[in-house]
Amino acid sequence: MAVLDIRDLSVSYATPRGALKALRDVTMKVPEGKITGIVGESGCGKSTLISAIIRLMAPNAKVGSGEVRFKGEDLLSRSEAEMRALRGTEISMVFQDPMQTHNPVLTVGRQMIDIQYRDKLSKADKRKRATEMLALVGIPDPQARLNQYPFEFSGGMRQRIAIAMALMAKPSLLIADEPTTALDATLEVQIIKRLRELQDEIGCSILFISHHLGVIAELCDEVVVMYAGEVVESGTVRDVFHNPAHPYTRALLECDPGHIKVRTRNLPTIPGNIPDLVSLPTGCIFADRCDVRYDACGARPVMATASSGHQAACHLIAEKEPA
Amino acid sequence: MSALLQIRDVFVRFRLRGGIFSSVGTIDAVTGVSLDIEEGKTYGIVGESGSGKTTLARAVAGLHHASEGSILYRGQELRDLPEAEFRELRREIVMMFQDPIGSLSPRLTIKSLITEPFRIQGMGDRDLDTEAKRLLTMVGLPAEFAARYPYQISGGQARRVGVARALALDPKLLIADEPTAGLDVSIQGEMLNLLARLQDEMGLAIMIITHNLNVVRHITDTVGIMYMGKLVEEGPTEEVFARPQHPYTLALLAANPEPDPDAQLMRVELSGEPPSILRRPKGCEFHTRCPFVQPRCSTDVPVWTAAGEGAHRCHFPEIWTREEAVAS
Numbered sequence: 001m002a003v004l005d006i007r008d009l010s011v012s013y014a015t016p017r018g019a020l021k022a023l024r025d026v027t028m029k030v031p032e033g034k035i036t037g038i039v040g041e042s043g044c045g046k047s048t049l050i051s052a053i054i055r056l057m058a059p060n061a062k063v064g065s066g067e068v069r070f071k072g073e074d075l076l077s078r079s080e081a082e083m084r085a086l087r088g089t090e091i092s093m094v095f096q097d098p099m100q101t102h103n104p105v106l107t108v109g110r111q112m113i114d115i116q117y118r119d120k121l122s123k124a125d126k127r128k129r130a131t132e133m134l135a136l137v138g139i140p141d142p143q144a145r146l147n148q149y150p151f152e153f154s155g156g157m158r159q160r161i162a163i164a165m166a167l168m169a170k171p172s173l174l175i176a177d178e179p180t181t182a183l184d185a186t187l188e189v190q191i192i193k194r195l196r197e198l199q200d201e202i203g204c205s206i207l208f209i210s211h212h213l214g215v216i217a218e219l220c221d222e223v224v225v226m227y228a229g230e231v232v233e234s235g236t237v238r239d240v241f242h243n244p245a246h247p248y249t250r251a252l253l254e255c256d257p258g259h260i261k262v263r264t265r266n267l268p269t270i271p272g273n274i275p276d277l278v279s280l281p282t283g284c285i286f287a288d289r290c291d292v293r294y295d296a297c298g299a300r301p302v303m304a305t306a307s308s309g310h311q312a313a314c315h316l317i318a319e320k321e322p323a
Numbered sequence: 324m325s326a327l328l329q330i331r332d333v334f335v336r337f338r339l340r341g342g343i344f345s346s347v348g349t350i351d352a353v354t355g356v357s358l359d360i361e362e363g364k365t366y367g368i369v370g371e372s373g374s375g376k377t378t379l380a381r382a383v384a385g386l387h388h389a390s391e392g393s394i395l396y397r398g399q400e401l402r403d404l405p406e407a408e409f410r411e412l413r414r415e416i417v418m419m420f421q422d423p424i425g426s427l428s429p430r431l432t433i434k435s436l437i438t439e440p441f442r443i444q445g446m447g448d449r450d451l452d453t454e455a456k457r458l459l460t461m462v463g464l465p466a467e468f469a470a471r472y473p474y475q476i477s478g479g480q481a482r483r484v485g486v487a488r489a490l491a492l493d494p495k496l497l498i499a500d501e502p503t504a505g506l507d508v509s510i511q512g513e514m515l516n517l518l519a520r521l522q523d524e525m526g527l528a529i530m531i532i533t534h535n536l537n538v539v540r541h542i543t544d545t546v547g548i549m550y551m552g553k554l555v556e557e558g559p560t561e562e563v564f565a566r567p568q569h570p571y572t573l574a575l576l577a578a579n580p581e582p583d584p585d586a587q588l589m590r591v592e593l594s595g596e597p598p599s600i601l602r603r604p605k606g607c608e609f610h611t612r613c614p615f616v617q618p619r620c621s622t623d624v625p626v627w628t629a630a631g632e633g634a635h636r637c638h639f640p641e642i643w644t645r646e647e648a649v650a651s
Contacts, residue, residue: 214580265519265541
């Protein structure tokens with residue numbers, strides 16, 4: 001069973017120009033014990049999707065339709081109190097900026113003990129657990145470092161502490177929003193390796209958001225590609241990266257300079273801009289920038305199966321699909 | 324012919340201000356960097372946070388004072404040059420800053436922003452409408468953009484405005500600090516292609532500062548790798564990518580995950596984090612993280628050693644460039 005099962009979720013923001021349709025009919029899953037990646041560029045709706053899952057939405061956001069099922073139950077119908085009980089215990093999150101996640105005026109130990117406020121343990125036991133968690137994420141000499149303040153740790157260390165805190169309650173789902181973007185490449189690989197090991201040890205499911213294709217390829221089991229508020233492709237990383245079915249995924253992979261081994265002074269790009277999400281085009285959302293568009297693209301495509309477990313929202317796939 | 328820009332043994336030192344009771348010290352952000360940038364060529368400086376790459380760039384642009392060494396532009400010493408004289412040179416040496424929107428004043432139109440260099444350099448009597456149109460066309464933006472304000476354009480377009488403004492006076496040397504940071508991959512290529520095209524058209528020399536090796540690979544002729552304020556390796560770009568000499572270069576190359584789940588990973592993992600530049604390790608400054616560390620590395624400082632067409636700062640490049648060491 002999927003830990004997280006999102007069905008036809010639509011979210012819009014009220015703006016002076018009208019409703020900005022940030023998410024439209026998003027359907028995706030995070031299977032039990034797996035790492036699912038969401039990849040997409042600025043404005044694709046990644047952040048809106050996370051805020052809808054944990055129900056920490058901007059005041060002008062409105063869920064139009066859909067379900068966010070967590071372990072079979074729809075989170076959208078829960079009360080605020082029920083959501084609060086869920087956050088940090090069942091679902092926890094690691095944010096992008098490790099420099100601003102922690103309280104600067106409290107020691108790391110104090111913060112790690114404080115977040116265990118729900119547990120009826122002695123303070124010494126809580127401290128012991130904090131020490132164990134720090135050791136688990138690879139911080140040397142954890143006992144002593146609990147007495148230090150966030151500024152005494154480097155960015156990579158702070159992100160490890162954030163991960164330790166997020167995993168403290170052994171959540172079923174960890175949401176990681178670009179956790180390595182602010183880190184240097186050599187530290188990024190350390191964190192990714194550690195996340196993979198922790199997932200094996202703790203057995204939680206991870207929803208990992210990134211714009212970095214290489215990181216997704218290395219860490220995730222499955223991947224969901226988003227563009228301008230829609231899911232355009234989903235499947236195992238192997239299927240999606242080796243046989244991209246949607247022209248956007250294909251173009252995105254081609255643009256990644258990590259892919260291009262031969263030196264060139266003319267790098268591939270995707271010409272054009274993402275469409276205006278207030279007044280959307282009627283047909284396929286990517287048609288404007290697509291190099292294989294044809295007559296059918298004037299109508300909105302539905303998700304079609306490219307191969308078992310691998311889907312894409314493109315008319316070309318639907319055409320090839322056996323009736 | 325000598326190089327357009329010659330940097331020799333440059334140190335940039337900052338005074339460290341402590342609290343009321345602590346003593347005042349200094350930190351060396353750049354420690355003895357030497358490099359040449361030829362006319363019409365691109366030099367990429369690669370390094371991670373705190374490696375001193377931006378400090379070095381700002382010293383060349385006259386925004387930081389170099390404490391020691393020499394920075395020669397066409398044979399003229401830039402270090403200790405009075406600001407009034409440096410101002411003249413800013414027609415020829417221009418800097419493009421990292422934050423594209425933040426470096427554009429929100430109150431000025433795109434036209435005033437890109438023609439500002441003319442006014443600053445006392446050339447405000449030119450037909451600024453025509454100049455604005457020429458510059459926008461040059462960077463591939465529609466002429467109507469002249470009337471817009473920075474908040475009305477996207478991040479990628481703001482970068483183009485940054486390029487137009489930097490190149491307004493037809494400079495000889497462009498210093499670009501992280502020109503693609505924060506851009507999506509689909510438009511990152513546009514920016515690099517634009518720089519490459521303008522370089523060909525204008526014969527511009529470019530110094531690119533970046534932490535992204537993928538950017539360097541395609542656009543630069545020469546690359547220098549910085550670690551803790553020093554160059555640890557330098558060479559022709561293709562050479563450095565094919566046969567890195569310093570283990571830090573290898574680790575950087577390997578830390579660049581490929582968009583392929585089955586990619587053969589040549590992972591060189593570094594342990595720990597970069598040491599503080601206040602407490603520099605003895606010997607080779609990389610030895611605390613080097614996976615191939617030898618006893619000698621913690622005592623002897625490696626010297627700058629020529630190898631092939633490049634040079635490096637490593638005692639034992641032969642240890643790990645042997646194929647079996649790399650493959651294991």
